[in-house]
Amino acid sequence: MRLTARQRAWCAEAFGVQEQQRRGAWYLPQKMSLKAGAVNLPHLVRQRPAHALTLAADDSAGIILVDGSADAVLLWSVLVPLFETLIEPIRVRATGPAKTIDDQRRLWSGIEERYRLLGIADEALEDFTFGGGWHRLDRPGQQRARLRLLDSLTSVDPMQLATRHRSLQLQALMAAFAKKAAKTGTALARRVLTRALQPVISGYFAGDWLAVLDYLQAPPHPDEEVITALPEPRLYVGMSAQAASMAAEAGIPEDEIHAMLAAFLGGPTSLSPVEERVAALRNWWTAFDQAHAAQRPGMRSLWGLVDDSIMAFVPDDHGFTQQLYRQVLPAAVNEQVDRLWQWVTLQRHAKSIVSNPQPHQLMAETLGPALEFWHGVALTAWFVCEGPYSRAPLSGVADYYSRPLAALRDTGCPVSPDLFEELRTAERHLGPEEAIVKRRSELPVDTDVGSFSLTMSYSSGSRREGFERVRDIVTRHRRAWAEQYLDTYLEQRWRTALEDVARAHHRHVAAKSRPPTLIQFAEFATTTANQWTGGDLGALYTAIGEPAPTQQERPARLLPGGDGHDFARRVYTALGGIAVDDDLRMNQPEEAGRQWQLSCLAVESLRYVQLHEALGQPPTPKQFGSTRLALVWPGGEAEGWPVFQHTLTALTNTSLPSERSDAGPTESHRDAPQSAGRALSKGANAPLEAEAVTVRLITTGAPVDVSAVLLTSHGRVRGDHDLVFYNHPHQDGVHSSTAAITAELPHIPADVHSIAVIASIDLEAQPTAVFDQQSIWRAETTQPSGTNFSFEPAPFTSGETVSIVVEIYRHASGWKIRAVGQGYDTGLAGLAADYGIDVEP
Numbered sequence: 001m002r003l004t005a006r007q008r009a010w011c012a013e014a015f016g017v018q019e020q021q022r023r024g025a026w027y028l029p030q031k032m033s034l035k036a037g038a039v040n041l042p043h044l045v046r047q048r049p050a051h052a053l054t055l056a057a058d059d060s061a062g063i064i065l066v067d068g069s070a071d072a073v074l075l076w077s078v079l080v081p082l083f084e085t086l087i088e089p090i091r092v093r094a095t096g097p098a099k100t101i102d103d104q105r106r107l108w109s110g111i112e113e114r115y116r117l118l119g120i121a122d123e124a125l126e127d128f129t130f131g132g133g134w135h136r137l138d139r140p141g142q143q144r145a146r147l148r149l150l151d152s153l154t155s156v157d158p159m160q161l162a163t164r165h166r167s168l169q170l171q172a173l174m175a176a177f178a179k180k181a182a183k184t185g186t187a188l189a190r191r192v193l194t195r196a197l198q199p200v201i202s203g204y205f206a207g208d209w210l211a212v213l214d215y216l217q218a219p220p221h222p223d224e225e226v227i228t229a230l231p232e233p234r235l236y237v238g239m240s241a242q243a244a245s246m247a248a249e250a251g252i253p254e255d256e257i258h259a260m261l262a263a264f265l266g267g268p269t270s271l272s273p274v275e276e277r278v279a280a281l282r283n284w285w286t287a288f289d290q291a292h293a294a295q296r297p298g299m300r301s302l303w304g305l306v307d308d309s310i311m312a313f314v315p316d317d318h319g320f321t322q323q324l325y326r327q328v329l330p331a332a333v334n335e336q337v338d339r340l341w342q343w344v345t346l347q348r349h350a351k352s353i354v355s356n357p358q359p360h361q362l363m364a365e366t367l368g369p370a371l372e373f374w375h376g377v378a379l380t381a382w383f384v385c386e387g388p389y390s391r392a393p394l395s396g397v398a399d400y401y402s403r404p405l406a407a408l409r410d411t412g413c414p415v416s417p418d419l420f421e422e423l424r425t426a427e428r429h430l431g432p433e434e435a436i437v438k439r440r441s442e443l444p445v446d447t448d449v450g451s452f453s454l455t456m457s458y459s460s461g462s463r464r465e466g467f468e469r470v471r472d473i474v475t476r477h478r479r480a481w482a483e484q485y486l487d488t489y490l491e492q493r494w495r496t497a498l499e500d501v502a503r504a505h506h507r508h509v510a511a512k513s514r515p516p517t518l519i520q521f522a523e524f525a526t527t528t529a530n531q532w533t534g535g536d537l538g539a540l541y542t543a544i545g546e547p548a549p550t551q552q553e554r555p556a557r558l559l560p561g562g563d564g565h566d567f568a569r570r571v572y573t574a575l576g577g578i579a580v581d582d583d584l585r586m587n588q589p590e591e592a593g594r595q596w597q598l599s600c601l602a603v604e605s606l607r608y609v610q611l612h613e614a615l616g617q618p619p620t621p622k623q624f625g626s627t628r629l630a631l632v633w634p635g636g637e638a639e640g641w642p643v644f645q646h647t648l649t650a651l652t653n654t655s656l657p658s659e660r661s662d663a664g665p666t667e668s669h670r671d672a673p674q675s676a677g678r679a680l681s682k683g684a685n686a687p688l689e690a691e692a693v694t695v696r697l698i699t700t701g702a703p704v705d706v707s708a709v710l711l712t713s714h715g716r717v718r719g720d721h722d723l724v725f726y727n728h729p730h731q732d733g734v735h736s737s738t739a740a741i742t743a744e745l746p747h748i749p750a751d752v753h754s755i756a757v758i759a760s761i762d763l764e765a766q767p768t769a770v771f772d773q774q775s776i777w778r779a780e781t782t783q784p785s786g787t788n789f790s791f792e793p794a795p796f797t798s799g800e801t802v803s804i805v806v807e808i809y810r811h812a813s814g815w816k817i818r819a820v821g822q823g824y825d826t827g828l829a830g831l832a833a834d835y836g837i838d839v840e841p
Helices: 005-015 017-022 037-047 052-058 070-086 088-095 101-117 139-154 158-180 198-205 209-216 239-250 254-265 273-293 324-328 331-340 359-367 369-386 394-400 402-410 418-428 467-512 518-532 537-543 564-574 582-587 589-615 637-651 827-835
Strands: 031-034 061-064 343-346 349-355 434-447 450-463 678-680 685-688 692-700 704-711 734-737 740-744 754-761 776-782 788-791 802-811 814-824
Touching (some): 005 017, 005 070, 037 052, 037 139, 070 158, 198 209, 349 518, 359 518, 369 402, 369 467, 394 402, 582 589, 678 685, 704 734, 740 754, 776 802
Antiparallel strands (some): 031 061, 434 450
């Protein structure tokens, strides 16, 4: 943007991230996707009319908000919302018509009303509105219509447009505030500021909630707390090294200090999980360095010494050796890696710590750019000299590895430029290229004029003499770098990771006025926990000095002995995988493609096992995400999923639930048994026995998911963990299964007053579906003692996609069930907001 120095200074003060945070705007996302296409579309329509919509759709950028990102906040909070409103007619026509004629009328009625409030003439929408003849326009005609709309918009005073759009935005803010302030006369910021309203506060009040209250002439809520600065991270790592001084100061034996530290850290020794892994990384680096320094011509390459996620089930002719670290590195080093990185937390299933099938890959990720560069440059030296080919010449190493080199410079641990100069010089002194002959044969040929031999050879790549000299150059520089920087680099790795988690925790507290739940914490802490605390979020909480809200479970390990490579190879063989050679690729390409798809399934089997551990049961196709995989059987998922699942069941020595449907969460009315129990009308209630109760949903039409929400006496959740659904199937005696919710009433905690059973249309499977005459549900409630109720509401008519089915609630000393049948046209987000659940988009 072309701004004067004075305007830019004002923009930085009003929209700068730190400035807004000092005014309490801790809701600002650390990362955002700026859809700049909305702002650029008018220009694109004029300059590239035939491709404008495609270019605008692709015009987005991932932004990390840091100091000086005032422009990004201004775009996000003011310009993008304004332009999205202005170009809405173009966008709607580009995406096609809505579901029904009534839907289209409502949609265009809303657009016309917004245009009217913005002061834009009715004629501007003449070609676009419902019934305006858009479908009769050819492509050039539609392009001309867009240009006429833009001409109409440019004829309006831009200050008027911006001012009136601001009024529209503020009306939404005032309505939300009034709704939350109805009882107390004022409202807490965190109750009002939904994701949709956060840009309004940043755009028009510079992120200052107190300025909003002043504008609304409302007093601050008594419980309101505006945090203007976050506390500095305080880490609890490395305390064992201070045990002697702590003991002397306290006048107690040093052993007692170590015992207290072990109790504080929750481990067997006073070493923190981070310190254990730092020591292991040092040991691994020493063995890694020795392996590269001992490399000689004629040996195999060290491609495979670092586990970089490549899984190959067929022989490799290019120098790669699967799990080479098992053969090259000392057993003690490999065992240490296997032990310290054998567990992880899955971000979407944070309640459990599960098996990590690739500990050596995770260890390599923990080491980061230092390993990426030093291993990479050593392999480049090998392949340039010993062949068969290299992706970069020695003279191009600095460019090829520019990303890890930049990361090392940023950490203050740069690689000396002398290395690259020495490599360029060494390359000039390498021997000439020599073809690497794979096969040679001689064929005698007799002719009328005599006999001769025809020699045939097959070459693959080339080599050049001089590897030892290049190896020694790399080794010398690698060891000099490690002596000067390795300890500093490792500390910087763990310290930066932990401090980032601590700051994210503080930001959450500042934005939400409460600590994150375990699931919310996992969203920003999982990677750090997996790398530095063995996937243990509780240990990470301890390392940053915060109490953990709950302890994670450690389910039984299902991955058999060995690591994921061995297991995936067994899966590949069990699914019918065979060795693929050049003959198969050339003569049977379809079969070679099928084998490649089987290898992909074998790799994905590792994720299946992790999900099985996390969920406590085999995942469904939906939980696993089978739609993104190619199931190579003729019947697709219907045939392939059972084969895949039974193969894994056999290899993990587990069993499938006796009653399970993989056809999806819905059943048809005609296939469902008719209930002989008492029918409940909407609003009616009935007593329940103090035993397990199951509510099963029988649906027709659209695919439907079933979930449950555990609520206190105030009608709110205790935390986000109180939502029970297919990705979080168990909570405090309530668990979900296919199309059903079961509540073990004797085991429900005392602070849970009621359980709401929810039906929601699976909009991923059928995005346009709603509950209506064709998509309906019936609830069957049963108990072991014979209790049996049914409830079927009248068809919904207002575009509802979510419904509260029934409510199971405490009454006196027992329990009752109430038939609710309340629908929501605002989706799960609207229902979640009513219950106090944070929904991340």
